[in-house]
Amino acid sequence: MQVDPRTPVLVGVGQFTERLDDPDYQGISAVELATRATQAALADTGAPAADVAAAIEVFVGLRQFEICTPFADPPLGASDNYLRSVARRIGADPARAVLEPIGGNGPQKVMTEFAGAIAAGDIEVALIVGSEPGSTAKYFSNRDDKPDFTEHVGGQLEDRGYGFEQYMSEYTAGHGLTGAPVQYGLLDNARRARLGLGVAEYRREMAELFAPFSKVAAKNPFSSSPVERSVDEIVTVTDENRMICDPYPRLLVARDTVNQGAAALVMSVAAATRLGVPEEKWVYLRGHADQTEQDLLDRSDVSISISAKHAVAEALRVAGIGIDDVATFDLYSCFPFPVFAVCDEFGLTPDDPRGLTLTGGLPYFGGPGNSYSLHGIAETVAAMRDKPGAYGLVGANGGVMSKYSVGVYSTEPADWAPDRSRELQARIAAQPKVAVTRNAVGRGTIETYSVRYDWPETTGVIIGRLDADQSRFMALTTDADLMALMTEGDPLGAAIAVTNDGKTNTATLA
Known part of the structure; x- marks a missing residue:
């Protein structure tokens, strides 16, 4: 088929x-990780690498964790222009x-954005690159x-900002939502409530979802943890598989202490x-x-x-196919909830x-910050070359299930x-x-919850509804009776009393 010469293609x-256990482990920087991935992408084109590199008009970068906020400097220093380095x-x-x-939606979002710019004739060649040096820092x-x-190195840089303010507020941060595990714990426990499952039953369901992911990771040469895990190993809490935030032991949580880089080159058919x-x-x-x-x-x-x-439905429509026509998936898997969210809607099963x-998923392949789905795209491109005419779907998620980008x-x-x-x-x-009461006082019920085991004092984090008007509120608790229910029982729907000190809502068991 002859296509418009401006049509974008990944080439x-x-x-x-x-990995830390590699005999030649070096502990390299974000720039070096990205460089090695980019060199691999250039070689993968099958064209002269120097010619392709010289043709790149736009470098698009995904922000590393160490430069994700203005509140702390990178512990080992960093480039003032990651992309130009x-x-x-x-x-x-x-x-x-x-x-x-x-x-985490960023890789697919910018792929769509700059592929669209190529199709519009604005540019011809773009590179998307990301890396995460968490292992080096540790x-x-x-x-x-x-x-x-x-x-x-200086030079032009279009810095689009940090963006963390899209995912949290002073109110949510003040009530414990300062990390992804607790945020997604609320979502997974809300899903458990909707399905009417018990604590142990749901944890096994999460493990049954993720055990096959670990099997893929065990065979992936780019995996940060190439170890196959059984369902029982994932659900059993041990010193090694400690609880992070309810309902997640460590083996259900994205692995962010990694050194990984990925890159993808997209260009017009004419340029290729x-x-x-x-x-x-x-x-x-x-x-x-998106x-x-x-x-x-x-x-x-x-x-x-x-x-x-x-996002999934629209991407399938644009491609002119249905979910049954997809040959491969890479669904964002920082925690079970993002995978369940797509499976529930489209009838997919573990x-x-x-x-x-x-790839093998974020807990096992690795969770290289905002750039994970660039690895998913890389794996999908390789899979599609091996299966000419087939279709592969990448689902990329960002924030608190806040943004979802899909590519087919x-x-x-x-x-x-x-x-x-x-x-x-x-x-x-x-x-x-839903109406939100920031300073909540009175009786209410627990809509969903998590428990922060990663704080010095184990603390319950609650989203609840006030009995008086069904408005939503957040609360924290260290109340002994309520904490016993939250850590040893099932607090969903439990009656609580809420007080407020002018800043923070505090819950006790009613």
Whole structure:
């Protein structure tokens, strides 16, 4: 099929991982991790690497954890222009460098954005790159021979900001929502409430979902933890598999102490032809969509994800296929809830013969911050080359199930097709909102909850409803009776009393 020469195609993908137990472990920087992934992507094109590097007009970067807030400096120093540091190392000089805000949806979001720019004729070649040096930071934390990764390269940089303010507020942070495990714990326990499952029953369901992920990770050469885990191993709490935040022991939580990098090159068909990229390398972005959820406390039902539902459905529509036509999936899996949210809507099950991940998932393959789904895209591109004409779906999630971006990939050629994300977004914005009482006083019930075992004092985190008007509130608790129920029983629907000190709501068992 002849396509418009401006049609975007992915032509090169690369990944790099170093593990602490590797005999040649170096503990390298975010820039070096990204450089090695980019070099692999350039080689993957099958065209002269120097020519492809020189043709890159836009470098798009995914923000590392160490530069995700303005409140602390990177512990080992960092480049003042991450993207241009990588560009220098590969002999590139892009006209534009773009640093994306935080959010695990970022890799697919920017892939869609810049593929669309290529289709519009605005640019011809773009590189998307991400890396996470969490292992390096941990390795050198108690050593005297710390490296200094500071670089001053300057140059143009379009810094799109941190973006963390989209995912939390002073109110939610003041009531314990300062990390992903507790945030997603609320969502998974809300789903458990909707399904009417007990604590042990639901934990086993989560383990049955994720055990197959670990099997994939065990065979992936880029995995940070290539170990197959059984269902019993995942559900059993031990010193090694300690509780992090209810309902998650460690083996159900994204593994963020990793050194991983990924890169993807996307260019027009005309550029790919001119640069000599063999056509068997070309993979088309056949479907795409981006959706943003309401703020957490506004949602009428925190046990589902409307944004994931709309984004997956729209990406499939753009691709002209249904869910049964998808050959491979890589669903964002920082915790079970994001995977369940898609499975519930589209009838997928943990034992689906197609599998739900190509990488092995964030707890086992690794959770390299905001760039995880770039690895999912890389694996999908490789899988589509091995299965010409098949379709692979990548689901990328950011925030507190706040943003969901989807891509559908295939070697089957077709002209670029626009999506209706903006129109669908208006439908989400029009959803009813739950009234929130910030300073809550009186009796109420527990709608959902988590327990922070990662704090010095084990603390309960609650989303509840006031009996008086059914408005929603948040509360913290260390009350002995309520904590016993939250850690040893099932507090969903329990009656509580709430007081307020002018800043924080505190709950006790009623």
